[in-house]
Amino acid sequence: MATEANTADDGGLVFHPMDQFIVKPLFSDGPVGMFTITNVTMWMALTVLAIIALLVLGTSKRSTVPGRTQSIAELAYGFVYKMVEDVAGKDGVKFFPYIMTLFMFIVVSNFLGLLPAAFTTTSHIAVTAVMAMAVFIAVTVIGFVKHGAGYLGLFWISAAPLPLRPILALIEVISYFVRPVSHSIRLAGNMMAGHAVIKVFAAFAPMITISVGVGILVTPLSILAITAIYALEVLVAFIQAYVFAILTCVYLKDALHPHH
């Protein structure tokens, strides 16, 4: 980012690890309104394009023996489909397109965010919270539509001794309502922390331009650290998308089969 380029001019290290998360308009300097075209818009549009490129253009040949892109598309399909089927059960399969949508959006956003100078949409709690709340509300509605008041049986652990049940019910209710919070903060927190750490190490990298004595040690070390954290972030980018999707499946399973 341009901010880092200014560092040397000031004659000292400048840390702006959070600047990469700033939401700003693309075409004007004005305030960020609801429909303003911002970097969020751009990177979400790129996410959509990447998904279309992978899942639509990549499979346009419909080959029986798949090429590379089609293999990846089929792999993604099979991966999520099997996850939904295994975790949520056979009747969870009809929600597969929704979970696939969430998974593809998160995983592609995460990976796009790893490009240098990219904006990571999934690092924002506003984004992940909306998805987590959508999952939470959808799952709760599905639960009550399918089982009526019986869905409340989810909180009444019949396997536990009777005196313990009210206490457990209280804990279960609290944990149920905490779900969207942990669900969303886990993803946004992971993405934000990783990117911020990379930026902090990146700020140390130009040390050699300030002091050769210290920089000769610090600069290679920080570049090494960036590389290592970046590798970790590649892993995290996938794992967090996977965790988000599989937790959605788990919540869905609770809604479809509330009796443990």
Added chain:
Amino acid sequence: MATDTTAAADAASGAGMPQLDITTYSNQIFWLVVTLVVIYFVLSRVALPRIAAVLAERQGTITNDIAAAEDLKAKAAEAEEAYNKALADARAEAQKIIAETKADIKAELDEAVAKADAEIAAKTAEGDKKIAEIREGALESVKEVAKDTAQEVVAAMGGKADARSVTAAVNARMKE
């Protein structure tokens, strides 16, 4: 860039965390919803049915190919069986022919041997008969010669040989 002013504003409002800047939430949420809706329609209308069809088609192809392979394998086994059977039949046939030929030859041989034996026996019998005849003839001749000689000898000695007694004497001598 506008970063500096926005960053300053953020530093004031959200303690340096742009994630906590509430003024950008509506923007993010709006674009997120648009994005998710677009992705959902692209996936559910185009991508997922297509991939599902491709996977199903592949599964079908694989199943068909396996079935065809099974079929061909069964055919190969059948052909091998038929071949083995033909081979066994041919072998049995050959054995039969050999045995038959052997029996024929043996029968012919036996017949020839029997015929030869019979001929030999006939010839032997004939020979024996001839020998007997010859022997008989020889004896007769010897008797005649002896009788004549005896009569001559008796006559020469001045006696008169009684033909009957000479014959009896010769016969008596011949028996010895």
